[in-house]
Amino acid sequence: MELSGKTAFITGGGGGIGAGIGAALVERGMRVILADLDLSRAQKEARALGDAASALCLDVTSQVGWTEARLAVETSHGPIDVLCNNAGIATPPLLLDETPPALFAKVMAVNVTGVFNGICAFAPRMKARRAGHIVNTASLNGLLAHGTFGAYSASKFAVTGMSDALRQELAPFGVGVSTLYPGLTRSYMSLSEETAKLMADMPEEQRRAQMMDPLWLGRAVARAIETNAEHIITHPAAKPEVARRQAALLAAFGEPAQPGY
Ligand SMILES: NC(=O)c1ccc[n+]([C@@H]2O[C@H](COP(=O)([O-])OP(=O)(O)OC[C@H]3O[C@@H](n4cnc5c(N)ncnc54)[C@H](O)[C@@H]3O)[C@@H](O)[C@H]2O)c1
Structure with missing residues (x-):
């Protein structure tokens, strides 16, 4: 999709990665709506981006909130071309x-219902217009689970699954x-x-020092929207661990459990 002149709606837009995506899309000539539960965070980021950005208060867990937000932005900006379901929380x-x-x-x-609600709010409009793009923020934890981070990993594996099906x-x-x-x-989270x-x-x-600057994630997101890339990997150092998990999974594909099946 050509980005210039289009409009993006970004949840968690007041946070690190959401604001980074917003800044990168504005760099590419888009208008962005930064939606966040914490309106003051979103307003601060929108001010930094100038006229191309605006802020909106949204709790992604609320279906009513999504309907109200959609109606408000369609009135102010017209149809939404890009939805970034990015808001998320971590656990201790x-x-x-x-x-x-x-x-x-x-x-x-x-992390899960919030993404689902965003899809339900905007995907039907995009289908009707036969145009649009949705970016869902999972995590490397959506590819590799980590002990003591089970609830978060489970939520991010769910985002990976929803995204693959939605594509x-x-x-x-x-x-x-x-x-x-x-x-x-x-980000605030990290x-x-x-x-x-x-x-x-x-x-x-x-x-x-190990924390990546979110603007670079945003730029990777911009390229992915342009080319309709399926997966956006920003931290390639995790590749060997992902490969090990995939290899173990593939190694488990042997004979069917029921002989002759
Ligand atoms: N920062 C990392 O290292 C990292 C790594 C992997 C994945 N992620 C994912 O990236 C996404 C963005 O996180 P971040 O790191 O920028 O964190 P962040 O805490 O800086 O930003 C998240 C934003 O989401 C908002 N938010 C929380 N609950 C919300 C709700 N119910 N409705 C609307 N907004 C809500 C928060 O107010 C915050 O501004 C999350 O989905 C997170 O799981 C982050």
Whole structure:
């Protein structure tokens, strides 16, 4: 898709990666709406981007909120060309069987149902116009699960699954879908106490140094929308680990469990 002159709606747009995507799309001549539960964060990022950006308050877990947001932006901006389902929350390091059920439910509500709600709000309009692109932010945790991060990993594997299915469903309508799998990137989330606990063995300075600048993730997203790339991998260092998991999976494909099946 040609980006210039088009409009993008980005959830979690007040946060690190959402704002980085917004900045990169504005660089490419797009108008962006930064939607966030924390309106003041979104407004701050929108101000920094100038006239091409605006801010909106949205809780991605609320279907009513999505309907209101869609009606508001269609009135102010016309049809939305690009939807980035990017809002997400992390969990502190916890064993799965010690994860409070309410926390598990919250992670699923924001990271999974939030993406589902965004798809339901905008995909029908894109199908009707036979144009558009949806980018869903998963994580390397959506390809590789990590112990003590089970709830978050489960939510991100769900995003990967939804994205793959959605890409098949929207292709006949000329609507593209890409999945973003970030690794450690500078943001409120990665600078939180939770992430610090996870990486307790790494000195603070080294941890910060390892964090990618979200603008570069945004630029990778812009290229993916242009070319309708299926997967957006920004942190290639994870490749050997992903390959090991894939190899183990492929090695398990032997004879059918039922002889002669
Ligand atoms: N930063 C990383 O290292 C990293 C790595 C892999 C994946 N991710 C994913 O990237 C996405 C963006 O995260 P980030 O790192 O920029 O974090 P961030 O905390 O900087 O930004 C997330 C934003 O989402 C908003 N948000 C939270 N709940 C919301 C809700 N219910 N409705 C609307 N907005 C809500 C927050 O207010 C925040 O501004 C998330 O999906 C996250 O899981 C981040």
